[in-house]
Amino acid sequence: MKKNSLNAWFKSGSPGIWMSGGAVSIAVIMTIGLLLVIAVRGLGHFWPADLLQATYAIPGQASHVVVGEVVQAEEVPLARLKGAGLPVPDNGPEFMTRELLKVGNRDIYGADFTWLVGDWLVDQKKPVELMTLVRREWGNFYGTLVSVKESGKVIAEGEAGWPTLQERIVRVEDLAKQLSKLEKKDIGAINHGLERLRLKTRKLELEKTLTAEAQADIDAERAELDAKYKGLESQLLELHHAVDRDSIVVREADGKEIEISLGKIVHAYQPNGMSVFTKLRMYFANLWEFLSDDPREANTEGGIFPAIFGTVMMTLIMAMIVTPFGVLAAVYLREYAKQGPLTRVIRIAVNNLAGVPAIVYGVFGLGFFVYVLGGSLDRLFFAEALPAPTFGTPGLMWASLTLAILAVPVVIVATEEGLARIPRAVREGSLALGATKAETLWKVVLPMASPAMMTGMILAVARAAGEVAPLMLVGVVKLAPSLPVDGNYPYLHLDQKIMHLGFHIYDVGFQSPNVEAARPLVYATALLLVMVIAGLNLSAVAIRNHLREKYKALDH
Incomplete structure (x- = not known):
């Protein structure tokens, strides 16, 4: 009886249903788990962590004070520590705790991170006066405030100088914004104008049409731009002087005092004395800075806005190129081409193109698009x-054209499938009412197949936006803080190199000289890349769903 029931259960197809459902559930759980790991490790980087001060007492050696953020702790075998040359006891425990501290002060210690044996960290405490300075170079500085200076003169000392420091940092931040606008926008526009005049002169020389009158006009424009530049140059010098006017004297863990210009400081805060609400507010400020600022310190500090902009811009241009070409190719193959051996060979070739390694497209793009x-x-x-x-x-x-070629087979296949789904009766009805074949195609068939076209575009965006290998050959670079869109003619600079989130992950994760500092940024950037691709896909899905509702007659 049991055997018959088991046979009936297998014949009913229930095992296949359960296996399919289980496989889907496992895939969903693994995907969500991966995203959660990336999110926790990436987003946690922006939380203002407390600073630990402790005495590091190595047996048989002189002790010294260390200050830093506890990044990681792990249990390691005693033999491993002994192999590293540490004076661990032979009769000690089998495992000891090892802690990774971000000690900052790279200009003093030479490295931001160091591994310390947790059992040798004694007299641990978290003084409120310890501060974190986020600097434009050399990473973070950890220590205490000694004094605040203006033009070399001390105006506040100790903890009493903390409010003064915050006020001066706000002032320097405003000046830095003015300085950035002056350098990038105003002086950048003048440099663009001077380069345009140089190229105009060279062009007239090559055409042998550089007359005295034309040269005089060019010289007049150049003189006007030079005059503007001299005026801006004086403003630039004034702003630089104003930015470097204030400085602070700080003391690091071992008592050494150094002076730092406020122009080199981005933020200053005392995490041990901050409330949860204050930390939360600063957390979102750090997150926004990551999304909106330019990178610095070999891409291990600052933000990634140029990479976000480059990724979205390149993907949108790619979509605008690939969609019409893919749709036209599919329309020809399905509606106009004679269905025979040649057409079948073309379809096989298109399907095979979808499986070609991406780096091959990059080599083709470099050889044909760039060089030829x-x-x-x-x-x-x-x-x-x-x-x-x-x-x-x-x-x-x-870069956009190379990605378009990489993605066009996907669009062709999806569009062809959509066209094949249109009932023949719809075409015949349109023709019977007096419409031409072209009118039937453009006013009836293509609108009804538009959801399939959007599906093809979604798949194309999903594949192309995350590609890295071909882009390394055709336009993506490590650092390109200048955006390809600005106020200088022709406004959209298609010849300019760009940054890309995928390449940024590769560069920070595998090429960075500061691995520990780069690790959380790899997770944060990876999460952001997934969100950007998901946002682009969801936008396309919304459009596809709208088109499906509009042409619901297709399902009947």
């Missing part, structure tokens, strides 16, 4: 700039 097409454009339209390349070098346009 870009070099030809330079010789035809930008001869005045040669030998400096304009489009004959990797840039935003070539």
Whole structure:
């Protein structure tokens, strides 16, 4: 009886249903778990951690005071510590605790992080006066405030100088914003104008049309730009002097005092004396800075806004290129091409292109787009700039085109499947009412197949936005803080190199000289890349769902 019941259960298909459901559940749980691990390790980096002060007493050696953030703690075998040359006792416990401390002060110690044996950290405490200085270079500084100076003169000392320090940091931050605007926007526009005049002069020389009158006009424009630059240069010097006016004297853990200009400080805070609400507010401020600021310190500090902008811009340009080409190719193969051996071979080739390794597309993009097409454009339209390349070098346009070629097979296949689903009766009904084949295609068939086109675009965006290997060859670089969009003609600079979140993860994770500092940023950037791709996909899904509702007749 049991055997018959078991056979009936297998024949009913229930095991397959349970196995499929279990596989889907495991995949979902693993995906959510991975995202949670990335989120916890990445987002935790922005929390203002407390500072520990302790005496590090190594047996048989002179003790010294250490200050820093406890980043990680682990149990390690005694033999491992002994192998590292530490004076651990032979009759000690089998395992000892080892703690990773972020001690900062890289300009003094040479490294931000150090491993210390937890059992040798004695007299541990968290003094309220300990402060963290987030600097523009050399990483964080941990210590205490000695005095605040203005033009070399002490104006406040000790803890009484903390409010003065905060006021001066706000002032310096405002001046730094003015300085950045002056350098990037105003002086950048003048430099762009001077370069434009240089290229104009060179072009007229090559065409042998540089008359005295044209030269006089160019000289007049150049003189006007030079005059503007001299005025801005004086403002620039004044701002630099104002930024460097204030400084502070600080004391590190071992008592050494150093003077730091406030122009090199981004933030100053005392985490041990901060409430949870204050830390939460600072946490979101740090998170916003990560999303909106430029990178610094070999990409291990600051923000990643240029990488976000470059990723989104390149993906949008790629989508605008790949969609019409993919749709037109699918329309021709499905609606116009004679269905025979040649058409079948083309479809097989398209399907095979979807499986070609991405790096192959990168090599093709470098060889054809950059060197052949870009070099030809330079010789035809930008001869005045040669030998400096304009489009004959990797840039935003070539990166977008390379990704478009990589993604076009996906769009073709999805669009063809959508066109194949349109009932023949719909086409015949349109033709019977007097519409031409072209009118039937553009006004009836394509609108009804638009959800499938959006599906193809979603798949294309999902694949292309996360690619890294081909982009390393055709336009993505380690650092490009200048955005490809600005107020200088032609406003969108397709020849400019860009940053990308995927390459940023690779660079920070595998090329950074400061591995421990880079690790949390790898997790945070990876989470952000997933969110950017998900945002782009959800936008496309919303459009697809709207189109499905609009053309519901397709399902009937």
